[in-house]
Amino acid sequence: MNLNNRIDLVSDIGKFLSNYLDENYDNSKDSNQTAFEKVIKQGQMNNPWFTDENIKTNLTYWAEILNKEYLLQWMSNYDTKNVSKKNIAIIMAGNIPLVGFHDFLCVFLAGHKSIIKLSSNDKHILPFLTSLLISKNISIADDIVYLDGMLTNYDGVIATGSNNTSRYFDYYFKNKKSIIRKNRNSIAILDGTENENELSLLGNDIFTYFGLGCRNVSKLYVPKNYSFDSFYNSIFKRSDLINNHKYANNYDYNKAIYLMSEYKFLDNGFFMIKEGNDLHSPISTINYEFYDDISILKDSITKQEKEIQCIVSKLKIENKVDFGETQNPSLSQYADNIDVMSFLLTI
Numbered sequence: 123m124n125l126n127n128r129i130d131l132v133s134d135i136g137k138f139l140s141n142y143l144d145e146n147y148d149n150s151k152d153s154n155q156t157a158f159e160k161v162i163k164q165g166q167m168n169n170p171w172f173t174d175e176n177i178k179t180n181l182t183y184w185a186e187i188l189n190k191e192y193l194l195q196w197m198s199n200y201d202t203k204n205v206s207k208k209n210i211a212i213i214m215a216g217n218i219p220l221v222g223f224h225d226f227l228c229v230f231l232a233g234h235k236s237i238i239k240l241s242s243n244d245k246h247i248l249p250f251l252t253s254l255l256i257s258k259n260i261s262i263a264d265d266i267v268y269l270d271g272m273l274t275n276y277d278g279v280i281a282t283g284s285n286n287t288s289r290y291f292d293y294y295f296k297n298k299k300s301i302i303r304k305n306r307n308s309i310a311i312l313d314g315t316e317n318e319n320e321l322s323l324l325g326n327d328i329f330t331y332f333g334l335g336c337r338n339v340s341k342l343y344v345p346k347n348y349s350f351d352s353f354y355n356s357i358f359k360r361s362d363l364i365n366n367h368k369y370a371n372n373y374d375y376n377k378a379i380y381l382m383s384e385y386k387f388l389d390n391g392f393f394m395i396k397e398g399n400d401l402h403s404p405i406s407t408i409n410y411e412f413y414d415d416i417s418i419l420k421d422s423i424t425k426q427e428k429e430i431q432c433i434v435s436k437l438k439i440e441n442k443v444d445f446g447e448t449q450n451p452s453l454s455q456y457a458d459n460i461d462v463m464s465f466l467l468t469i
Contacts, residue, residue, distance in 0.1 A: 216241025
């Protein structure tokens with residue numbers, strides 16, 4: 123099967139997701155849509171973080187990006203001819219829905235075989251979508267395998283996990299070509315001139331998926347004497363987050379820790395802002411840090427670049443992301459800035 127055939131199959135998945143999300147589409151007359159609805163419910167029962175809103179946000183992204191024009195444009199940057207098929211293991215995270223889909227997509231379009239180790243937190247949606255691919259062309263059935271046991275007979279690895287699991291991955295896969303991802307966080311650099319709309323969009327960067335993704339902003343850099351009033355006013359529309367019991371439990375727990383530890387923090391009843399140097403912040407909290415000189419801040423960020431996924435700002439910052447766009451990367455915007463497709467075509 124050539125690249126164009128594979129792109130056609132993938133773009134059909136995009137159309138399927140578009141139909142699923144279309145309120146005017148009669149899903150009841152489509153057995154695959156009906157089955158997909160049941161799979162979504164399974165995923166939500168398995169992982170309560172996968173709310174209706176988060177599922178819809180994720181599927182909307184993939185429905186839009188799995189467009190034939192986008193796929194062709196992305197792959198036009200690579201030469202996939204004469205690629206020798208390899209067995210590629212993909213060890214996926216499960217913090218947000220379909221978080222490993224882009225890795226699978228790369229392996230599939232490169233013409234390799236995927237050996238997929240799913241996270242227990244996200245084990246339903248991807249298998250259903252890949253089953254649709256196979257139903258459209260049975261010849262690819264052997265190219266998509268889900269692994270339950272020990273990983274054997276593989277040529278390369280793409281593994282995503284925490285800093286702790288990365289040490290295990292580094293040792294276990296030391297003799298294989300690999301991409302091993304660790305913890306990363308996203309940041310926002312404000313200058314105090316942001317308007318209400320920009321700050322509201324920043325709220326999306328912070329709160330989408332409850333802040334569980336590496337593309338979620340978890341640290342703010344603000345100028346000295348910055349007032350958080352406008353920021354709090356702009357994000358208050360997200361106050362319904364506190365009605366989610368898992369989010370509320372995290373909020374209550376973190377607030378209790380801060381009070382007992384006598385940390386100084388701001389609180390609006392559903393979200394806390396705490397001064398601190400850490401890039402990572404727990405759910406329901408964001409860290410902030412003051413800066414005096416933007417050039418000094420840029421130097422500091424450069425030194426932390428291996429820990430940062432996205433930078434949101436209206437300032438002139440290299441590779442910055444616009445407000446509200448952290449969860450909408452293009453197909454060529456790879457996690458950790460590692461070109462997965464180039465890796466797969468040269469393995």
